[in-house]
Amino acid sequence: MASIHYPVEHSQVEDAPFSLSSYMYEWVSTVDHKRLGLMYIVTALLFFVIAGLMATIIRLQLAFPNGKVVDPDTYNRLFTMHGTTMVFLVGMPFVAGLSNYLVPLMIGARDMAFPRLNAFGFWIFLFGGFLLYFSYIGGSGLSGAGSAPDVGWFAYAPLTSRAFSRGASTDYWILGILVAGIGSIASAINVIVTTISMRCPGMTLSRMPMFVWVMLIDSWLIIIALPPLSAAQIMLLIDRFLGGNFFNTQSGGSAVLWQHFFWIFGHPEVYILIFPAFAILSEIIPIFSRKPIFGRPAMVGAVASIGFISLGVWAHHMFAVGMSSWSNTFFTASTMIVGIPTGIKIFNWVATMYGGKLRLDTPMLFCCAFLFQFLIAGLTGIMLATGPFDWQLHDSYFVVGHFHFTLVAGLVFALFAGMYYWYPKVTGRMYNETMGKWQFWLFTIGVELTFVPMHFLGFLGMPRRIYTYAPDRGWDFWNLLSTSGLIFQIPAVLLFVYNLLYSGFKGERAGDDPWDAWTLEWATTSPPRDYNFEEIPEVKSSRPLWDLKNPNDPDWRHE
Amino acid sequence: MDAAIVGKAPLIQGEWKLPDRGTMGVIFLIVTESALFTIFVVAYIVYMGHSLSGPYPKDVLDLPIVASVCLLSSSLTIVLAEHALKHQRLTLFKLWWFATIVLGLEFLVSTGLEWRKLIYEDHLTVSTNLFGTTFYSLVGLHASHVIVGMLFLILVMLVSLFGFPIHTQERRVKFLSWYWHFVDAVWVVVFTVVYVIGR
Numbered sequence: 001m002a003s004i005h006y007p008v009e010h011s012q013v014e015d016a017p018f019s020l021s022s023y024m025y026e027w028v029s030t031v032d033h034k035r036l037g038l039m040y041i042v043t044a045l046l047f048f049v050i051a052g053l054m055a056t057i058i059r060l061q062l063a064f065p066n067g068k069v070v071d072p073d074t075y076n077r078l079f080t081m082h083g084t085t086m087v088f089l090v091g092m093p094f095v096a097g098l099s100n101y102l103v104p105l106m107i108g109a110r111d112m113a114f115p116r117l118n119a120f121g122f123w124i125f126l127f128g129g130f131l132l133y134f135s136y137i138g139g140s141g142l143s144g145a146g147s148a149p150d151v152g153w154f155a156y157a158p159l160t161s162r163a164f165s166r167g168a169s170t171d172y173w174i175l176g177i178l179v180a181g182i183g184s185i186a187s188a189i190n191v192i193v194t195t196i197s198m199r200c201p202g203m204t205l206s207r208m209p210m211f212v213w214v215m216l217i218d219s220w221l222i223i224i225a226l227p228p229l230s231a232a233q234i235m236l237l238i239d240r241f242l243g244g245n246f247f248n249t250q251s252g253g254s255a256v257l258w259q260h261f262f263w264i265f266g267h268p269e270v271y272i273l274i275f276p277a278f279a280i281l282s283e284i285i286p287i288f289s290r291k292p293i294f295g296r297p298a299m300v301g302a303v304a305s306i307g308f309i310s311l312g313v314w315a316h317h318m319f320a321v322g323m324s325s326w327s328n329t330f331f332t333a334s335t336m337i338v339g340i341p342t343g344i345k346i347f348n349w350v351a352t353m354y355g356g357k358l359r360l361d362t363p364m365l366f367c368c369a370f371l372f373q374f375l376i377a378g379l380t381g382i383m384l385a386t387g388p389f390d391w392q393l394h395d396s397y398f399v400v401g402h403f404h405f406t407l408v409a410g411l412v413f414a415l416f417a418g419m420y421y422w423y424p425k426v427t428g429r430m431y432n433e434t435m436g437k438w439q440f441w442l443f444t445i446g447v448e449l450t451f452v453p454m455h456f457l458g459f460l461g462m463p464r465r466i467y468t469y470a471p472d473r474g475w476d477f478w479n480l481l482s483t484s485g486l487i488f489q490i491p492a493v494l495l496f497v498y499n500l501l502y503s504g505f506k507g508e509r510a511g512d513d514p515w516d517a518w519t520l521e522w523a524t525t526s527p528p529r530d531y532n533f534e535e536i537p538e539v540k541s542s543r544p545l546w547d548l549k550n551p552n553d554p555d556w557r558h559e
Numbered sequence: 560m561d562a563a564i565v566g567k568a569p570l571i572q573g574e575w576k577l578p579d580r581g582t583m584g585v586i587f588l589i590v591t592e593s594a595l596f597t598i599f600v601v602a603y604i605v606y607m608g609h610s611l612s613g614p615y616p617k618d619v620l621d622l623p624i625v626a627s628v629c630l631l632s633s634s635l636t637i638v639l640a641e642h643a644l645k646h647q648r649l650t651l652f653k654l655w656w657f658a659t660i661v662l663g664l665e666f667l668v669s670t671g672l673e674w675r676k677l678i679y680e681d682h683l684t685v686s687t688n689l690f691g692t693t694f695y696s697l698v699g700l701h702a703s704h705v706i707v708g709m710l711f712l713i714l715v716m717l718v719s720l721f722g723f724p725i726h727t728q729e730r731r732v733k734f735l736s737w738y739w740h741f742v743d744a745v746w747v748v749v750f751t752v753v754y755v756i757g758r
Binding site: 113114185189192193194196197198199201202223224225226227228230231232234235238239242243244245246251252253254257261264 | 575577578579580583584587588590591592594595597598599602605606609610611685686688689691692693696700
C-alpha cells in the first residue's frame with residue numbers, strides 16, 4: 001500500500017475560552033517552525049509597507065524638478081533606510097520565513113533541527129530591526145547631531161567615520177544590521193542542518209523538492225557571505241569607538257577596503273535575495289503546467305554553481321574606483337559567467353511550460369511576469385557587467401532601474417506568487433481569485449511604469465541619490481512617469497493586504513490539496529497541525545503525491 | 560491497484576540513517592566562524608607594512624612560544640579527556656579536562672601580559688597606527704573565542720565536579736572539543752600571519 005496517508009479527521013476538541021494574554025503567550029513562546037515562519041513573513045510584510053512608504057515619499061520628491069516635499073537631510077535618511085530595510089528587514093526575513101515554514105513540511109519532518117535556535121533567530125532579528133528604527137529617536141546621541149542613518153545602504157567609508165558622521169546614526173545602522181545578521185546566520189545554519197539531517201525515509205537528495213535544494217544553497221551563501229559584513233562592521237565599530245584606523249585614510253587605512261569587504265558580502269547577498277524567487281518558481285511552474293520540471297539535475301547544478309561563482313564577482317560594483325585592468329577584466333568575465341546558470345534556469349522554466357497544460361491562476365500569472373521582467377533585469381545586468389559600459393552609467397538611475405527590476409519586478413513578483421500559492425495551505429482557505437488577478441495587473445502596470453523610465457533617466461545622465469534636479473535637464477517627463485506608477489502600485493499592495501485579511505475569514509475552504517500538487521506539504525492538513533504529519537511519510541520519487549494519486553503510473557518507474 | 564507495480568517500488572536500502580544534526584550544526588558553525596576570521600586575517604595581511612608611524616611589529620613583537628605550546632597542547636589534552644570519557648574513566652577525564660583549562664588559562668594570561676607590555680612599555684594601542692588596529696582586532700577576536708571556549712570548559716568541569724552525570728554527555732563534550740580544536744587551528748593561522756610573516 002502507498003505509505004502516505006492523509007490525516008484522519010479528528011473530532012474538534014473543545015477549545016478553551018479565548019484569552020488574549022494566553023494567545024499572545026503562545027506566539028511569543030512558540031518554537032514551532034510554522035509559527036516562526038509566519039512571524040518572519042508578517043514582520044517582513046510590515047517592514048515592506050514601511051519601506052514602501054519611504055519609496056513613495058522619495059518618488060513624490062522627485063516627481064517634479066526643484067521638488068520640496070522633504071528637505072535634503074531627510075531625503076538622505078529616506079533612501080538609506082529604504083535600502084537598508086528592503087534588503088535586511090524585508091528580503092532576509094522572507095528567506096528565513098519561507099524556508100522555515102516550508103522546508104520541514106516538504107522534507108516530511110516534524111520541525112526544524114534546532115527549534116529553540118530558530119526562535120532565538122527570529123527574536124534577535126526583530127530586535128535588530130527595532131534597533132535600526134530606534135535611530136529615529138536615539139540617533140542624535142550625546143552630541144545632539146544626526147537622526148536616522150544617512151550614509152546609504154552600503155555605508156561607504158570615509159562617510160561613516162566619526163568626522164563625517166557625528167552622532168549615533170551610523171552606530172545604529174551598524175548594530176541593527178549586525179544583530180539582525182546573527183539571526184539570519186542562525187536561521188541559515190538551521191535550514192542546512194534540517195535539510196541534511198531531518199529528511200523523511202526515502203527522501204534522498206535526488207528526490208528532494210527543488211524548493212528545498214535552492215533554499216539549502218541559499219543558506220550556504222548566507223553562512224559564507226554574511227560574516228564578511230559582520231567583520232567589516234566590527235572593524236567600523238573599532239574605528240568609531242576605539243579610534244582604530246581600518247578605514248582611516250589619514251593613517252594609511254583604505255576606504256576601498258571597506259568597498260571590497262562590503263561587496264564580498266553584498267554581491268552574494270543579491271543572490272541570497274533572489275534565490276527564494278528561483279525556489280518559488282521551480283515549485284509553481286511545474287504544478288501549473290502539469291509537467292514535472294524540465295532538466296531537474298541541470299537546475300540543481302545551475303543553482304549550485306551560482307552558489308560558488310557568485311562569491312567571486314563582487315568587484316563589478318567597483319569598476320569606477322580605479323582598479324587595475326586585470327581586476328576589471330577578471331570581474332567582468334566572472335560576472336558574465338554567472339549569467340550562464342541563470343540563463344539555464346530561465347530556459348528550464350520556459351521548457352517546463354512548453355507543451356504543458358497551463359492554468360493561469362494568480363500565482364502562475366506572477367511567475368509568467370517574473371520570467372519576462374527578470375530576463376530584462378538579467379540583460380541590463382550583463383550590460384553593467386561590462387567595465388566600460390559601467391564607467392558610463394555607474395551610480396546613475398540606470399543602475400537603480402536595473403536592481404529594482406531584479407528585486408521588485410523579479411523577487412517581489414515571485415514572493416507574491418508564493419504567498420498566493422501557499423495561502424490555502426497556511427490558512428486553510430482560498431484567496432479571492434478576482435482580487436488576485438486585479439492585484440496582478442495593477443501591480444505589473446505600476447512596476448513597469450515606475451522602473452522602466454529609470455533606465456532612460458540613467459542614459460540621460462541622472463545620478464542616483466540626488467535630492468532634486470533643475471528643470472532644464474530633460475528628466476522631467478521620465479521622472480513624472482516613474483512617479484505615476486505609484487497610482488497603480490499602492491492600490492495593488494492595499495488590495496493584496498485586504499485579500500489576505502478578507503480571505504482569512506471569508507474565503508472558501510480550500511481543502512488539503514487545492515492545486516493538485518505533488519510535494520509533501522500538500523499531504524497534510526491545511527493548516528498543518530503542530531506535529532505536521534500524523535505519520536512520518538516515506539517517499540519513493542521526487543513527486544510523492546503523484547505516486548499516491550496515480551498508483552498505476554508512479555514516478556519511480558521512470559526515475 | 561496493480562500489485563506487480565507496487566512490488567517493484569524502490570525499497571530503502573537498510574536502515575534510513577542521516578548525519579547527526581548536532582554534528583552538522585557544529586560543523587556549519589565552524590564554517591561560518593571561519594568566514595568571519597578570514598576577513599580579519601585578510602585585513603591584517605592587506606595592511607601589513609602600511610603603518611605610517613611606529614611602533615612596528617619587528618620592534619615590539621616577541622614570538623609567544625610558551626603560549627602557543629600551551630594552547631596547542633591543550634588540543635591534545637582535550638582529546639585525551641574525551642578518550643577517558645568514552646571509556647567511562649571519570650577521574651582521568653576530570654584530570655585531563657582540568658589540564659586543558661590550565662593550559663587555556665596560561666594562554667590567556669600570556670596574551671594579557673603581552674598586551675600589557677605593548678600598551679604600557681611600547682605605547683601601542685588600537686588607535687596608534689594601522690599595526691595596532693589590525694593586531695589588537697585579530698588577536699583580540701581570537702582571544703575572545705578562547706574566552707568563550709574557556710567558559711564552556713569551566714562549565715563542564717564544574718558540573719562534573721558537582722556530580723552531574725557527564726558520561727551521558729559524551730556527544731556534547733565532543734562538540735566542545737571540536738570548537739576548541741577550531742580555536743587552536745585559528746591560532747596557527749594567526750601565529751603564522753602575525754608573528755612569522757608579519758614580523
